[in-house]
Amino acid sequence: MKIKEAIDRVPGGMMLIPLLIGALIRTFFPGIFDTPEFKSSFTGGLLTGTSALLAAFYICLGSTIRFQSTGYILKKGVSLWIGKIATAFIIALLIKHIFPDQNHLFLGLSALAIIAAFSDTNGGLYMALMGQLGKKAEDVAAYSIMSLESGPFFTMLILGVAGLASFPVLAFVFAILPLVVGMILGNLDEKMREFLSKGQDVIIPLFSLSIGAGINLTNVVKAGISGIILGIGVVVITGLVLFIIDRVTGGDGVAGVAASSTAGNAAAVPVAVAAIYSGYSQIAATATLQVTAAVIVTAILTPLLTTWFAKRAEKRNVSHVSLSENHDMK
Template sequence: MRIKRTIDRIPGGMMLIPLLIGAVIRTIFPQLADNTVFQSSFSGGLMTGSSALLAAFYICLGSTIEFKAAGYILKKGFALWIGKIALAAIIGLLIKFLAPDQNHMFLGLSALAIVAAFSDSNGGMYMALMGQFSKRPEDVAAYSIMSLESGPFFTMLILGVAGLATFPVMGFVFALLPLIIGMILGNLDVDMKKFLGQGQGVLIPMFALALGFGINLKNVVTAGMSGVLLGLAVVVITGIVLFLLDKLTGGSGLAGMAAATTAGNAAAVPVAVAALYAGYKGIAATATVQVAAAVIVTSILVPIITAWYSKRVERREKAVAKQHMTT
């Protein structure tokens, strides 16, 4: 059976197929996530261990990056991070201006749901897509900077309740540590660079499966069209902005497209914000479901779009190389 060859024919298949398998398992057997026997098993470790798998991926990735590339990583990471946060802030202000009611409702979506969905990218998916399609490992490493957007802090800041959370500086340090370890090993020893570098491709479907297990497809139906609309808006609007920023920082636009997602942990942000700001308690539950739907929609669409654009970039590069050879 030609399983790998078949998966490779699907846009973003090595990321998308395991992700969908994980989501289908979670949707059919939602009780598995709370089953202590399953959690303590090797199967449970694989399905729920996305953080550990991503840490291993970061070490393998870091081993392929030379120290001189650190400047590019910082430039790319900060550009995409600031672009994501600034865009969410602008949209939040527009909603407040266009729909100045208590919960700033707009097209059935609250400012809480929109800002939460727009301000946090799916880091696992970004790294998987860049690991599969980008020819520069530095593009993958840029998420070490973008990880600053994770959690409720910037959502609360944008919504005007800043000061109710503390910035997790050590969390940022710990997020960078696996990458730094990999970089040190790879730069000190060429054999370690070759050995660890081979692990990137293997780990992508592994943590894609774990990421998918965190998604219940029923949330799309529950959220209705408002949640689907939110997901589509994240893909289109952030996709355009981040694509342009990626181009301005010397990229092909591929990294910007791969970052046009909503992180799975963004679904927990509305409840966290409502716990600290009473004005959003009445809409927190609805916002949670809408953001969860946006996570699913972006998780399906972004790999397909990124894979399609990757092929365009590859064809363009081949055409340019062929033209240079004939001149």
């Protein structure tokens, strides 16, 4: 049986399908979660151990982030990273001042879902697109800076600074600590980087199963519709902002459009944030579904939009070169 190939055909399948399996278990067998036998078992630990699994994932993820970067990588990565975070922060400020109830906005979207979706880029998608369409290898490597978005830290920081949530200082420290530990280990020892980086792919379906086990599918239709809108919003708004930033910093805009997506691990952020700030505990499950839907939508739209922009940029460059050659001949 070609199980993995079938899963890989689904956009974000390695996260989405285990999440769906966990949600089916929670929806149709909710009683087992309250039994002593389940709680004390390895199965119970797997289906309810979201925090531990996420901590392990962030250590593995952190090991792939390099401290050193060339000037071009630093400029490209930092500009796109700041653009993404700044856009999410401005949206958070607008939510704070326009909507009195930040937990239930347009079509059931919450501030938690919106900021989680807007503040994290799908690194695998970005690197794949820039590997095919980018002009320099450094365009791909720029994600080494952008990967700092990963995890709940910046979502918490944006929500806290914008006044949409309140977190103790130690909460920020403990939220980013696994990522920092992974970064230190990966940068001190290349063998540790190679060893830990392999763990990402294995842990993703495991924490997805655990996250799904906390979701009741009775809300899935509503969350799906709002999640689609959320995904479109991420592509349109961050795509435009990052396109402009990329052009201003000397690029052709393609890298900016390629970063207009939501990372698969962003679906884990609502649960992680709600574990620290109880004000979001009631909407964490719905926010997870919405962000997951946004991941899928951006995984489809971002490549289409990036390819279109890349073709336009290539035609523009060809025209410019032709004009220059004609001018030189004269």
